[in-house]
Amino acid sequence: MPAIETDGLTKRYGDLTALSDLSLSVERGSLFGLLGPNGSGKTTTIGLLTGQREPDAGSARVLGIDPVTNPLEVRGAVGILPEREDPPSFLTPREYLRFVGDVRDLDDIDDRIGEWAERLEFTAALDTVAADLSEGQRQRVMLAQAFVHDPELVFIDEPLVNLDPILQERVKEELRAYRAAGNTVFLSTHFVDVAADLCDRVGILDGGQLRSTRDATDLSNDALLDYFVETVDSGEVATVRGSTGSAVGTDGRPEDGSQAEATDS
């Protein structure tokens, strides 16, 4: 069973179609990157997959759970790092993570806080109120809240924003180790180099439409950038209708030999 499976997922805000007919499959144990320009629908996709928003059409399964009918179950099973959001200003990281532990019913939250503070290097800031932390420290706390309950799957939206280069490398290592342990990462970014460095598969989202997906393990930064620009410029759209729900490339053929039936629209 894939970690994520969607079929014709569509979301409209008034007259604006933020996401159109998204059909996608993300295998367990993979690091999938959803790559797209600003406003392409990446954050909306995460919102729909985690039950934070309701689709206007289509369906989705996340770890086998329907996020529309069981949003709390999905959010209990996954971790979410939102884009551009800080920990609550008047709480310390320790207090905020204890709050997260409380709503996630974690008994050993203090041990987990210590572990993640050490891994992401904010132990010294654990008892400083968040309003007094630097942007980078806040981002580390937000990363910790996404991982603190050891989820099988995390949705992370621009995870390296505000981090210095050394810490960026540390976080990348954490993500690779997390994936290597059999977990799944759904990464949303508009930074091609981040996707090239981390992802073993990428999907290109533009104007609310999935243009294509492809294997990215063998792609250099420049090659992925060329692929990204060509895909967006071509305006092609890849959709998948098939028993496996596997994604397809821009040429309309399944990349992994599955029985998926692909159509360009």
Place this chain on the structure above:
Amino acid sequence: MIREEWRLHTQLFGGRRFGAFPLAVFGLAAVGLPLLSDLGVGRGTVVGGLHVLVAFLGLQVGTIGLVGRDAMRAVLGEMTLLVSSYRTLPISWRRLLATFVLKDLLYYTGLILGPLAIADAVRAIVVGTALSDVLLLWVTLAGAFTLGVTVSLAMVAVGTRSRLALLAVIGLFAVGVFGTDFDFLAYTPAAFYGAPSLLSGIRVAAPLVVSGVVAFALFEPIETGRRPATWVPALPVGHGVAGRTLREVARSGGSVWKVLFSLSVFGAVTGWLLVVVADAAGLEIAHGIAFGTLLGLGTFTTYAWVTQFDMPGEYHRYPLAPTRLLRGKLLAFLALAVPSGLIVLGAAALWFPAQDLLIGVLILPAVAVYVFGVSALLAGLSPTALLFDVARFALFGAATAAVAVPLVVLSLVAGRYPGIAPPLAIGIAALAGVVGVVIADRAGPRWLTRTRG
């Protein structure tokens, strides 16, 4: 800034609903002013009450300096207001703040006091009194609003520099009011309305100028990253929703004292009303029922504080059922509102018989729970919607009146029916409390649907 303010409100509440707000104010005033007159309430009492209400509104508007950018972001999402452009443009903070305050004055005197004045003008034409009286009322009400804003900003300005200095100022003011014969009311815009003269004008201008100068000289924007490390009091309140909420209120500007301050204003208004009504009607009022009811209603300000720092979208990230979220909020609400309300009730014992007030200890928490339930059902975690969304404002008014009117009537007739009125009041309040818990539970899923989008 005026354009920005308009778009901000219309985006928050919907253009038509917000646009209808001045019409709602006009309608309320057009019905309420003649009705009060027909009930025998004197013009002086009505005008005095209006000045108190408008000054209170000014105090509330001015407390935006208390909450700062973090709370603004919580309410409005990621956004930048023109007032923040001092960071990037060659324009001083004080000039921007002055423009910001001026814009608020124009905005509120136009959208709220304007329709009120028009309704009063209609009344004046019908009963044949001078329109100049209406104009004078509009001017002095604008003065009361301005005084509220500048006093509030000045208190925040002093408080951010030194909490000790703020306590000293409040203490001196309290000693002046309660310990001396100094006539503070002569320095309020209401006094100018009562007896307009040059001397009265100078007296009324003095506190405006002083508070305005203090506010603009000492006020500093609360900006993340610019302030010194915040003191973090350890609170033994658990780490769930209630504990988090209590920490946020306690550590934000004004701490838990802002809850007490808001309820104190309600307490003062209640006390003043009781004295006025008792004098005018010669009734033997049940002070405890009246105080318990009106302070309970006043806890809608506490609801605003316990939801001030919430970004509804954040809670959608956790496996947190909306019912559990709102129960946590209710706990925090009660932990703040009940002790604060009881302190005000205790203070009322300085002026009214303590034995009469005791029943308020039972009525206040029950009415507060009802107010919580109604607020949660109608506004979710965005209680500012109650202020400018006409439909919700009307529903909130009707729902609170459904409980407040019978209780206030019982407080007025308790002297005549001493055996029936008090237990009946307790029964109504208890029932309201139960209803409050039930609708708060129902509010959760409703709020979830509305914010999930």
